[in-house]
Amino acid sequence: MASKYRKRKEQERTQYIVIGICCLLAMVYFLFASRNVPQPNDSGGVPGKKPSVEPSDAMKLSMGKKENKLMNAQQGIQADCPEDGMFCSTCTGVVILASSRPSLLEQSLNSLLQLRGIDKYQVFISQDGEDNAVTEVAQRFAKKHDFVRHVHNDMHDDKKDALHKIADHYKFVFTLLFERELGVNHAILIEEDMLLSPDFLTFFETTAPILDEDPTLFAISSWNDNGYLQMDLDPSKLLRTRWFPGLGWMLRRELWVKELKNKWPAYNWDHWMRVDAQLQGRDCIVPELSRNHNIGTVGTNSNPEVHARLLGNVSYASAATAVKTFGDVTYLDRRRYFMDLKGKMQSAIPYSLDMGFGEPSADFTYQFGYLREDFMKLSAHFGLYPSDWPRVQFDHCTVFRRNGNAFLLYDRRQSTLAPPDTKVDPPDDLQNVAGKAGQDCNAACQAKGQKCDEASFDFINSCEYLAQSFECKGCGFKASEALPGFYAASGECIITDMFPKCASAGKEISRLCPCV
Numbered sequence: 001m002a003s004k005y006r007k008r009k010e011q012e013r014t015q016y017i018v019i020g021i022c023c024l025l026a027m028v029y030f031l032f033a034s035r036n037v038p039q040p041n042d043s044g045g046v047p048g049k050k051p052s053v054e055p056s057d058a059m060k061l062s063m064g065k066k067e068n069k070l071m072n073a074q075q076g077i078q079a080d081c082p083e084d085g086m087f088c089s090t091c092t093g094v095v096i097l098a099s100s101r102p103s104l105l106e107q108s109l110n111s112l113l114q115l116r117g118i119d120k121y122q123v124f125i126s127q128d129g130e131d132n133a134v135t136e137v138a139q140r141f142a143k144k145h146d147f148v149r150h151v152h153n154d155m156h157d158d159k160k161d162a163l164h165k166i167a168d169h170y171k172f173v174f175t176l177l178f179e180r181e182l183g184v185n186h187a188i189l190i191e192e193d194m195l196l197s198p199d200f201l202t203f204f205e206t207t208a209p210i211l212d213e214d215p216t217l218f219a220i221s222s223w224n225d226n227g228y229l230q231m232d233l234d235p236s237k238l239l240r241t242r243w244f245p246g247l248g249w250m251l252r253r254e255l256w257v258k259e260l261k262n263k264w265p266a267y268n269w270d271h272w273m274r275v276d277a278q279l280q281g282r283d284c285i286v287p288e289l290s291r292n293h294n295i296g297t298v299g300t301n302s303n304p305e306v307h308a309r310l311l312g313n314v315s316y317a318s319a320a321t322a323v324k325t326f327g328d329v330t331y332l333d334r335r336r337y338f339m340d341l342k343g344k345m346q347s348a349i350p351y352s353l354d355m356g357f358g359e360p361s362a363d364f365t366y367q368f369g370y371l372r373e374d375f376m377k378l379s380a381h382f383g384l385y386p387s388d389w390p391r392v393q394f395d396h397c398t399v400f401r402r403n404g405n406a407f408l409l410y411d412r413r414q415s416t417l418a419p420p421d422t423k424v425d426p427p428d429d430l431q432n433v434a435g436k437a438g439q440d441c442n443a444a445c446q447a448k449g450q451k452c453d454e455a456s457f458d459f460i461n462s463c464e465y466l467a468q469s470f471e472c473k474g475c476g477f478k479a480s481e482a483l484p485g486f487y488a489a490s491g492e493c494i495i496t497d498m499f500p501k502c503a504s505a506g507k508e509i510s511r512l513c514p515c516v
Contacts, residue, residue, distance in 0.1 A: 082185070085254055087208035089120040089201075091185045093177040097126050097169055098192040102133035104296055105192040109141050112190065115201050119147050122184065126176070128153040128169040151176060162300040163267040171264050178253040188250050193296025196248075197222075197317035199324070200291045204250055206326045207238070207285050211252060216334045218255070218282035219273075222291035223247035225391040226384050229313050232401035235321045237288040238329060239399070240337050241392045244273045244284055248292040263474055271477035275495055277463040278475075285332060286392065290316040310385065338417075341397065345408055345417050353381060361404030369412040369422040372458050373499045382407065389497035413458050426459045433513045434469040437488060440505035441513035448515055452502035456514035460484065461500065466493035469512055485509040 082088060096112065098105045109125070112118060125138040125148065138150040155172040156165065170189070177184040188204055190196070197203075200222060207220045223245045227233055265272040272278065294311040297304045302311065317323070331337060348367035351358075358364050370378050376388055382402070385391045390398050396415035400407055410417050412424045430453065435444030441452040461484045463475035473491035482504035483496035489508055505511065 085185045085252070086212045087186055087205075089117065089205070090122070091183055092121050092188060092208075093124055093181065093184045093186070094118070094121045094188045094190070095124045095126050095173050095177070096190050096192055096194075097128065097173065098134050098138065099128045099165075099169075100131045100134065101192050101296065101299075102131065102137045105134060106137050107295065108190065108192055108194050108196075109137070111195045113141070113145065113148075115196060115198065117201055119145070121147065121188075121201075122181075123148045124173075124176070125150045126153060126169065126173050127151070128156055128165060128172075129158075161267075166300065167265055167267050167269040170269055174251070174256050174261070174264075178256045185253050186250055187253075188248075189246075190248055190292070191296075193294055193299065194248055195293045195295055195316075197291040197293075197322055198319050199317055199322040200248075202323070203287060203291045203326070206329060208250060210285065210329065210332060211250065214332075214334070216282055217285065218279055219244060219249055219251055219284050221245040221247065221249040221284055221286050223249070224286050224288060224290045224314070226398070226400055227288065227290045227314050227316075228383055229315045230383050230402065231315070232404065233289040233315055234401075235287075235289045235317055236323050236326050238326060238332060239286050239288055239392065240283045240332060240334065240394050241286055242279065242283055242395070243391045243393060244270070244279070245286055245392070246270045246273070247294065249284075265474075265476060268477065271497075275463055275475050275477045283334065283394065287317075289321065290314055292316060338395065341394065341399070341408070342417055344406070345397070345410070345419070348408055351407065357403035358405040363404060363406075365406040365408065367408040367410065367419075369410050369418060371412055371424070371455070372414075373455075378409065382409070387497065388499050411458075426456055427453060427516050429516050430456055430459065431515050432460050432465055432469055433515045434486075435511040435513055437510045438505055438507050439511065440482075441500075441502040441511055441515075444511065444513045445502075445515035450515035453514045453516045454500070454502045456516070457484075457500040460512055460514050461495050463493060463495060466495070466512055470510065480504075480506070482506040482509055482511065485511040 082091070094112065096105065096108055105125075112123070123145070125142065127134055127138055127150065135150075142148045142150040153169050153172040155168045157168065160168070173189065174187065177187050186208060203222055204220060211217050211220050221244070224239070225243070225245055260278070293314070293316040294307070296302060297307045297312070331340065344365055345367055348365040351366035351368040355366075358366060372388065372390075375390055376386060378384075379386050379390075382400070384398065384400070390396070390409070390411070392398060393411075395417055396411035397417050398409040408417075412418055412422050431448070431450065433441075433444050433448055433450070435441060445452040463472070466472055466475065466484055466486065470486040470493055471491065472486065472493035475493045475495065478494050478496055479498050480494075480496050481498050481501040483494050483498075483500060485506070486493050487508055488510065494509075502513070
């Protein structure tokens with residue numbers, strides 16, 4: 001699967017060896033040649049000869065080299081970049097998105113720039129807004145490292161709220177790298193409140209070739225929402241998931257140009273990335289043990305309490321647990337991954353909540369079926385990310401290890417991995433009814449001589465079903481019990497991660513209702 005990548009890396013290593021030998025020979029030559037060079041006179045030149053370069057010119061030459069390097073990047077002069085868009089480090093932009101937290105930015109930059117091999121990448125500090133302290137930090141690092149650039153978001157609009165500004169900032173970054181900076185094939189996105197594991201780049205260098213070659217993949221993320229300290233986490237294990245985590249992730253230029261560019265949302269970009277209209281059945285790859293750590297206790301969507309509960313106790317690879325290689329990753333092939341999981345499900349021990357976490361270190365595998373309206377309580381029981389919508393799931397099955405045992409939690413309505421005797425199917429007489437604006441689903445179903453079946457919302461909470469009943473100009477994501485539905489004002493269809501209620505309604509929302 002990654003044969004092209006390995007061949008390219010072998011070629012790069014050969015080039016580095018040749019370059020190293022040439023540099024060594026040059027140093028030896030200049031060392032011996034310098035013995036016969038006259039000492040400079042007081043004016044800084046060699047006696048009897050006019051200095052070839054004045055000190056001020058030398059500074060200009062040094063600056064010019066850096067400018068030429070950046071100009072070459074802008075013009076797409078990247079000799080080593082594969083024309084087929086495949087991964088290589090020199091054609092990858094690593095971007096830290098910054099706004100108003102200079103101290104966190106400095107910590108993130110120090111963490112990034114100490115990574116081995118980072119100088120092979122194009123590093124960008126993208127600043128949103130005009131915070132002077134952020135500008136000072138960004139310019140200081142850019143002057144110190146010739147592969148680091150400080151850029152300003154020229155799509156910034158002070159009149160917009162934080163969520164709209166963040167979406168615009170990401171759009172600027174993708175436009176810069178994939179449209180203005182020709183030759184950049186991949187982008188790794190980091191925000192200003194992240195510390196990175198020593199093998200952060202190793203993770204992306206391992207998974208990027210898989211992303212390039214596997215059309216069933218959407219993106220790569222270094223973050224596991226369920227990777228909490230209390231879990232048993234294998235540093236070398238990688239997972240497939242239908243959930244898009246963000247928080248340190250990679251996107252291909254091809255996906256931006258062909259799919260996302262012309263429909264990028266005005267706000268809530270990360271939620272928007274998680275809906276089926278964007279994923280289109282594709283998965284993400286994440287590590288079981290995260291490769292970055294969030295240190296932003298205060299932010300647009302965070303405060304100290306939220307950070308401590310959801311983000312601060314997510315474990316990440318340290319110098320002691322980082323790996324040199326992730327080994328054979330062919331198990332990530334979707335068909336193989338599914339069959340492996342199916343085999344484990346078939347042989348797993350049925351679990352009940354009174355069993356705790358099973359016999360300690362027994363290496364048993366347990367399976368448990370749930371209905372989504374019960375998942376919030378279930379996540380609290382197991383110590384997973386607290387949400388109505390399970391995170392890090394593959395085919396609606398969440399896999400994790402704790403107390404020396406493995407657990408497979410599957411959605412009885414949605415997962416094709418569900419044992420037949422536990423599967424919950426939609427009612428035979430279920431009909432999707434489009435309600436009027438401001439109407440709740442009880443009223444919408446009653447108008448058709450039917451009743452709203454609250455348990456069936458999960459069967460219709462998708463962009464696909466919304467498009468069958470409304471003229472959707474796009475499909476987004478929002479936390480609300482008065483969804484799924486359609487906003488006539490914007491023409492947008494919206495799904496929800498909350499469990500919908502029949503009695504809920506919104507003034508401008510035409511709901512899609514499950515009626516029986």
